[in-house]
Amino acid sequence: MASQATLTPGETSPAAPPAAPSTARRGPAGSLLRLFVSRREATIFVVAVAIIVYFAARTSEFYSYANIVTIVQYMAPIAVIGVGEVFLLTLGEIDLSAGQIFLVSPWIVVWLQQAGLPIGWAITVSLLCCLAIGAINGLITVLLNVPSFVTTLGTYFSLLGLVLIVSNDAQADMPGTTGTFGQIFGISSWSEIGWALLIVVALHIVLKRTRFGMHVTATGGNYLGAAEAGIPVRRVKVWSFMILAFGAGFIGLLDSIRIQSLDPASPGTTVMFSAVSAAVIGGTSLLGGRGTIIGATIGAIVLGVLEDGFNLIGVSANEFTLVTGLVILVAMAINVQLSRVGARMRT
Amino acid sequence: MTAIDEAAGTTPVLQTEGITKRFGAVVALRGVDIQLRSGEVLGLVGDNGAGKSTFVKIVCGFQRPDSGRILIDGREVHLHSVKDARAHGIEAVYHDLxxxxxxxxxxxxxxxxxxxxxxxxxxxxxxxxxxxxxxxxxxxxxxxxxxxxxxxxxxxxxxxxxxxxxxxxxxxKILLLDEPLAAMGAKESALIIDLVKDLAANRGVSILVIDHNYTHLFELCDRVNVFQQGRVTFDRRVEDTSLEELTELMVSEYRRQVMAGHRELGDEVTAP
Known part of the structure; x- marks a missing residue:
């Protein structure tokens, strides 16, 4: 429908090749293709169903109650941090320190308790610290014009070092979290996933249904245009860093309350990379402007099921790591192809 | 037509008087006077470097003039920023941005x-x-x-x-359009031409159009102003001029510049 000559230079959209024919495909195959193009989550959804069916067929243990609890507890932090990363990826940014914030928040609680603060206060202050770390990430990125990749790499190492120094390299127990409070915040089997789902739904609504979410998309999709329209683009970025940091710190608390012990040497990169992977295989573009919370959540399910399923059928963790890598590559390739098809279908 | 005739006696929506701007040694504008009336589409033409882009940047608040006055509805305004200009109803539209x-x-x-x-x-x-x-x-x-x-x-x-x-x-109330028909097919152009004419005629929006393409200008505008060397040197309604006249104007300007260039070169050679 559009004249091809209208593609202007400097355009941010993935431009179709100039002579691309218009491919208005018909029939069931065409509408299926259109579904996959317009709903990026569709691909990862099919993948998720496929691997769940596969593992369920391979071993009956897979859908036992205990195993499902294992899966959801594994995926909860990935989902929460993953949907937080969706905000940043949509803005064209990334936070490499999120996994370390996830680990540092229970340490802060431990230190404050040792200093004599009651648990409630320790947790509150710890969450405020997480917000502050997010604010620092954001402010350095927008005020000093440092790429967030670099900013958060710095924060990552700083936090890792801080934990090693203050903990004196010794493990610690997560203290004083018993009773109903402990049950709600981590100990109950369904507590972590429950909170995770709450956060996921809340952030989905924020991204798709509120002014702030629309400004996130606008800022990531067309930074100059959004700024020209008067959107406070830098504030939008700082808030997004803070949302992710808060989510990561909160789910970190729940996770440590469940596990009850803290290891200063464990790096936060594992959960961070899993979270970014979940976001990316879920269909969020690294180039900004396009993010899907639902996709990231299904991405987290895929990673959780893969890890657990391989465990059950006796494949080692090493092979799991290799498979995760291949899944990411395949998912990315499919997504890039789909956006190319999408660009062609539109012209 | 009638909209302009009616407006002819009234105060212009946008008027500039003696706008000057220099960048270091380069004088971009040497006193630009324009008048844009309510519901009028005014085209600005001129060679690269004639000053139209600088002028437009000043009108949309992106740059400040060294001297001269900007009047909106007859009242002098100072445009310190794009936001300022917008508050006065002036907006530049860049479709790709x-x-x-x-x-x-x-x-x-x-x-x-x-x-x-x-x-x-x-x-x-x-x-x-x-x-x-x-x-x-x-x-x-x-x-x-x-x-x-x-x-x-x-x-x-x-x-x-x-x-x-x-x-x-x-x-x-005042739109600045930079080459609004650039790289558009006939159907696309028609869409924009209709929109511009409709906004001007029926909504009283006044529109400044910068374009290198005279054909586009004749299709879009009620009046054209030619920029040469940082000044408006030619101001005609489109029905009172022609493609040939505009082209001749620009070509003679080009010849004059080439001659001046030769003379300068000659000066340099003879004065060691």
């Missing part, structure tokens, strides 16, 4: 002017925005098949139309 490709047509129309409920929570009233967007586009006779479509799926002409629509919906 204005829209967010990943947002839908109606979301782009309401960008940063979203209709929300629940106060600070900023809950988007999607249905209201959709209805208002459709109503407004119908009102200014811009037909977009689907206002839910993402902006990047639109043609260049449609994007331009949406960008213009957003500006006027947000009460812009």
């Amino acid at each position: 204005a829209l967010v490709p990943q947002l839908s047509v109606y979301q782009n129309l309401f960008l940063n002017r979203e209709v929300t409920t629940l106060g600070r929570l900023g809950w988007l009233s999607t249905r209201k925005m959709r209805a208002q967007a459709q109503a407004y586009l119908d009102d200014i006779k811009v037909s977009i098949p689907n206002i839910e479509a993402e902006a990047e799926t639109l043609s260049g002409g449609q994007r331009q139309a949406i960008a213009v629509a957003r500006a006027t919906r947000q009460n812009a």
Whole structure:
């Protein structure tokens, strides 16, 4: 429908090749293709169903109650941090320190308790610290014009070092979290996933249904245009860093309350990379402007099921790591192809 | 036509007097006087470096003049920023810059002017925005098949139309359009020409158009001003001039510059 000559230079959209024919495909195959193009989550959804069916067929243990609890507890932090990363990826940014914030928040609680603060206060202050770390990430990125990749790499190492120094390299127990409070915040089997789902739904609504979410998309999709329209683009970025940091710190608390012990040497990169992977295989573009919370959540399910399923059928963790890598590559390739098809279908 | 004739006696919507601007040793503007009347489409032509872009940047508040006055509705204004200019109803529209490709047509129309409920929570009233967007586009006779479509799926002409629509919906009274028909097919051009004419004639929007393409100018404008060496040297209504006259004007300017260049070169050679 559009004249091809209208593609202007400097355009941010993935431009179709100039002579691309218009491919208005018909029939069931065409509408299926259109579904996959317009709903990026569709691909990862099919993948998720496929691997769940596969593992369920391979071993009956897979859908036992205990195993499902294992899966959801594994995926909860990935989902929460993953949907937080969706905000940043949509803005064209990334936070490499999120996994370390996830680990540092229970340490802060431990230190404050040792200093004599009651648990409630320790947790509150710890969450405020997480917000502050997010604010620092954001402010350095927008005020000093440092790429967030670099900013958060710095924060990552700083936090890792801080934990090693203050903990004196010794493990610690997560203290004083018993009773109903402990049950709600981590100990109950369904507590972590429950909170995770709450956060996921809340952030989905924020991204798709509120002014702030629309400004996130606008800022990531067309930074100059959004700024020209008067959107406070830098504030939008700082808030997004803070949302992710808060989510990561909160789910970190729940996770440590469940596990009850803290290891200063464990790096936060594992959960961070899993979270970014979940976001990316879920269909969020690294180039900004396009993010899907639902996709990231299904991405987290895929990673959780893969890890657990391989465990059950006796494949080692090493092979799991290799498979995760291949899944990411395949998912990315499919997504890039789909956006190319999408660009062609539109012209 | 009649709109201009009626307006001829009245105060111009936008008037500049003796606008000058220099960048170091380079004098960009040497006293620009223009008058833009309500509902008028005024074309600015001129060679590269004649000063039209600098002039437009000053009018939209992006740069400040060294001297001269800008009057809106006869009252002098000082435009310190793009925001200032916008507050006075002046808005530059760049179709390749204005829209967010990943947002839908109606979301782009309401960008940063979203209709929300629940106060600070900023809950988007999607249905209201959709209805208002459709109503407004119908009102200014811009037909977009689907206002839910993402902006990047639109043609260049449609994007331009949406960008213009957003500006006027947000009460812009003076639009600055930079080559609005550039790289557009006939159908696309027609869409923009109709929109510009309709906005000017029926809504009293005044429009400044910069273009290198005279054919486009004759299609779009009521009047043209020619910029030469930082001044407006020619001011005619389109029906009182012709493509040939404008072309001749520019060619003679080009010849004059070449001659001047030779003379300068000659001077340098003879004076060691």
